[in-house]
Amino acid sequence: MTPEQRRKNRNTAIALVILVILVMLWAFWRGSSLGG
Amino acid sequence: MSSVTADHVPASHGHDDHDHKPHGWRRWLFATNHKDIGTMYLIFSFCMLLEGGVLALLLRTELFSPGLQFFQPELFNQFTTMHGLIMIFGAIMPAFVGFANWMIPLQIGASDMAFARMNNFSFWLLPIGAILFTVSFFVPGGANASGWTMYAPLSLQMGPGMDFNIFAVHILGASSIMGAINIIVTILNMRAPGMTLMKMPLFCWTWLITAYLLLAIMPVLAAAVTMLLTDRHFGTAFFNAAAGGDPVLYQHVFWFFGHPEVYVMILPAFGIVSAVVPAFSRKPLFGYASMVYATAAIAILSFLVWAHHMFATGMPITGQLYFMYATMLISIPTGVKVFNWVATMWRGSLSFETPMLFAVGFIFVFVIGGFTGLILAVAPIDIAVHDTYYVIAHFHYVMVAGSLFGMYAGAYYWLPKWTGRMYDEKLGKWHFWSSMISFNITFFPMHFLGLAGMPRRYADYAAQFTNFNEIATIGAFWFGFSQLIFLWLAIKAWRGHGEPAAAKSWDGATGLEWTVPSPAPFHTFVTPPVVK
Numbered sequence: 001m002t003p004e005q006r007r008k009n010r011n012t013a014i015a016l017v018i019l020v021i022l023v024m025l026w027a028f029w030r031g032s033s034l035g036g
Numbered sequence: 037m038s039s040v041t042a043d044h045v046p047a048s049h050g051h052d053d054h055d056h057k058p059h060g061w062r063r064w065l066f067a068t069n070h071k072d073i074g075t076m077y078l079i080f081s082f083c084m085l086l087e088g089g090v091l092a093l094l095l096r097t098e099l100f101s102p103g104l105q106f107f108q109p110e111l112f113n114q115f116t117t118m119h120g121l122i123m124i125f126g127a128i129m130p131a132f133v134g135f136a137n138w139m140i141p142l143q144i145g146a147s148d149m150a151f152a153r154m155n156n157f158s159f160w161l162l163p164i165g166a167i168l169f170t171v172s173f174f175v176p177g178g179a180n181a182s183g184w185t186m187y188a189p190l191s192l193q194m195g196p197g198m199d200f201n202i203f204a205v206h207i208l209g210a211s212s213i214m215g216a217i218n219i220i221v222t223i224l225n226m227r228a229p230g231m232t233l234m235k236m237p238l239f240c241w242t243w244l245i246t247a248y249l250l251l252a253i254m255p256v257l258a259a260a261v262t263m264l265l266t267d268r269h270f271g272t273a274f275f276n277a278a279a280g281g282d283p284v285l286y287q288h289v290f291w292f293f294g295h296p297e298v299y300v301m302i303l304p305a306f307g308i309v310s311a312v313v314p315a316f317s318r319k320p321l322f323g324y325a326s327m328v329y330a331t332a333a334i335a336i337l338s339f340l341v342w343a344h345h346m347f348a349t350g351m352p353i354t355g356q357l358y359f360m361y362a363t364m365l366i367s368i369p370t371g372v373k374v375f376n377w378v379a380t381m382w383r384g385s386l387s388f389e390t391p392m393l394f395a396v397g398f399i400f401v402f403v404i405g406g407f408t409g410l411i412l413a414v415a416p417i418d419i420a421v422h423d424t425y426y427v428i429a430h431f432h433y434v435m436v437a438g439s440l441f442g443m444y445a446g447a448y449y450w451l452p453k454w455t456g457r458m459y460d461e462k463l464g465k466w467h468f469w470s471s472m473i474s475f476n477i478t479f480f481p482m483h484f485l486g487l488a489g490m491p492r493r494y495a496d497y498a499a500q501f502t503n504f505n506e507i508a509t510i511g512a513f514w515f516g517f518s519q520l521i522f523l524w525l526a527i528k529a530w531r532g533h534g535e536p537a538a539a540k541s542w543d544g545a546t547g548l549e550w551t552v553p554s555p556a557p558f559h560t561f562v563t564p565p566v567v568k
Contacts, residue, residue: 009150013151017217019252020254020255027256027289031263032274
């Protein structure tokens with residue numbers, strides 16, 4: 001795998017991890033705003 | 037277009053013949069090769085299938101006759117809960133990740149998955165989750181008995197087994213998220229030159245969409261069970277009505293995960309069937325582009341229908357109508373898929389080796405499960421049969437005969453590529469017919485039981501339900517033992533028995549995976565093929 005390929009893979013993964021974190025925060029926010 | 041050809045055959049390339057694989061236990065513990073990790077996923081998931089299967093047989097043993105024979109209701113409910121959790125998180129999901137690990141790099145012409153070490157970590161989290169599930173039976177109070185859905189407030193009242201359960205779900209969820217990231221990055225960034233997205237085999241497409249689904253839903257499940265945990269131990273009141281929380285909110289959050297999860301467990305099976313049906317019809321897949329769009333449509337719609345699991349909670353009539361019609365909409369893209377599979381077979385040169393039998397069997401039983409799903413989507417009917425055996429019958433037609441038969445179709449189809457040997461066709465056919473007949477003996481009577489009002493998740497039942505329960509239990513044992521045929525047959529192929537498999541093991545098969553030798557060498561596509 002070339003360094004360019006590695007960088008591209010890493011950047012895509014970081015974007016996906018940010019997506020995961022946002023979804024989790026959204027779920028907590030919905031839970032706290034509707035629930036207790 | 038679904039079929040591709042390489043302009044050179046990588047099998048003959050010198051690099052592919054080099055065998056740099058480590059040996060002994062290190063090969064597996066420190067595995068970074070996608071094929072080894074795929075194998076470990078598949079073996080792990082089959083072990084979990086057996087564990088979940090044993091729990092199912094314990095349930096069916098108790099239900100053979102009315103009254104309490106073997107297990108107290110508390111233990112029975114632990115069995116029902118853990119059967120569901122182990123089958124979903126331990127068997128079906130890891131099995132499809134195993135298929136993805138083995139086949140996606142081979143199908144897109146990549147040398148491996150994008151993140152090989154993360155791939156190893158994703159796998160080795162699974163046994164930890166499985167151990168937590170299993171040992172939770174032996175902690176005070178036993179395992180979680182609130183159902184695989186872990187509904188509050190019941191799950192808030194469980195013993196420490198519930199905490200094991202929450203921890204296990206967190207770990208398995210983290211594994212799934214890492215696996216999904218790996219799959220997305222591999223497919224988006226590591227396709228061979230010329231392998232455009234619309235040339236990818238449909239299995240890769242269904243997994244790409246499934247991986248996005250996983251990224252969108254697993255964090256929601258993680259948040260839901262974390263809120264359960266803090267309600268249990270840290271004084272919060274998300275779901276605890278006694279402290280001002282809302283138990284129905286848990287159901288909303290859970291099913292926002294739970295309904296797309298159903299498609300996580302079925303979309304990869306669609307991909308497998310879309311590979312097998314054209315191969316044994318000796319025709320290209322009918323309507324490739326429409327299959328891709330239908331898969332995406334199913335995935336999007338799956339986020340908009342979660343509350344059809346909650347009609348019985350009491351919902352405004354407009355809410356019921358919306359979720360009812362939105363659920364029915366899913367039948368349109370699903371119907372497109374079934375139509376395309378049938379149209380692929382239409383006037384094809386059909387042959388019915390075991391993969392094709394399982395694929396056609398999948399279509400047959402999945403359609404039955406789909407139709408009962410449509411019936412359950414009708415709010416007034418759903419309220420009448422809610423939490424009855426009708427629901428059990430419906431989702432086992434989708435999950436067992438759908439996901440599992442789809443997986444068997446794929447396993448038989450690619451077994452020659454994995455092992456380098458043709459499996460025993462006669463035993464394969466026995467496995468199919470025995471599974472198909474016994475599956476229907478087990479689950480078809482449950483429709484009648486449900487319509488007659490037999491509730492699920494009880495160790496006992498009224499005497500009028502006895503006959504159908506006896507039939508279901510006999511069918512369940514028959515089905516369970518039928519799976520040992522596959523185990524025997526796979527072990528035989530793995531140990532080198534059977535005819536050597538050609539690189540292209542099926543005459544109608546297309547795609548890059550059939551351009552490498554069988555068994556696939558440890559390293560493949562070190563030099564990417566060019567796809568025309």
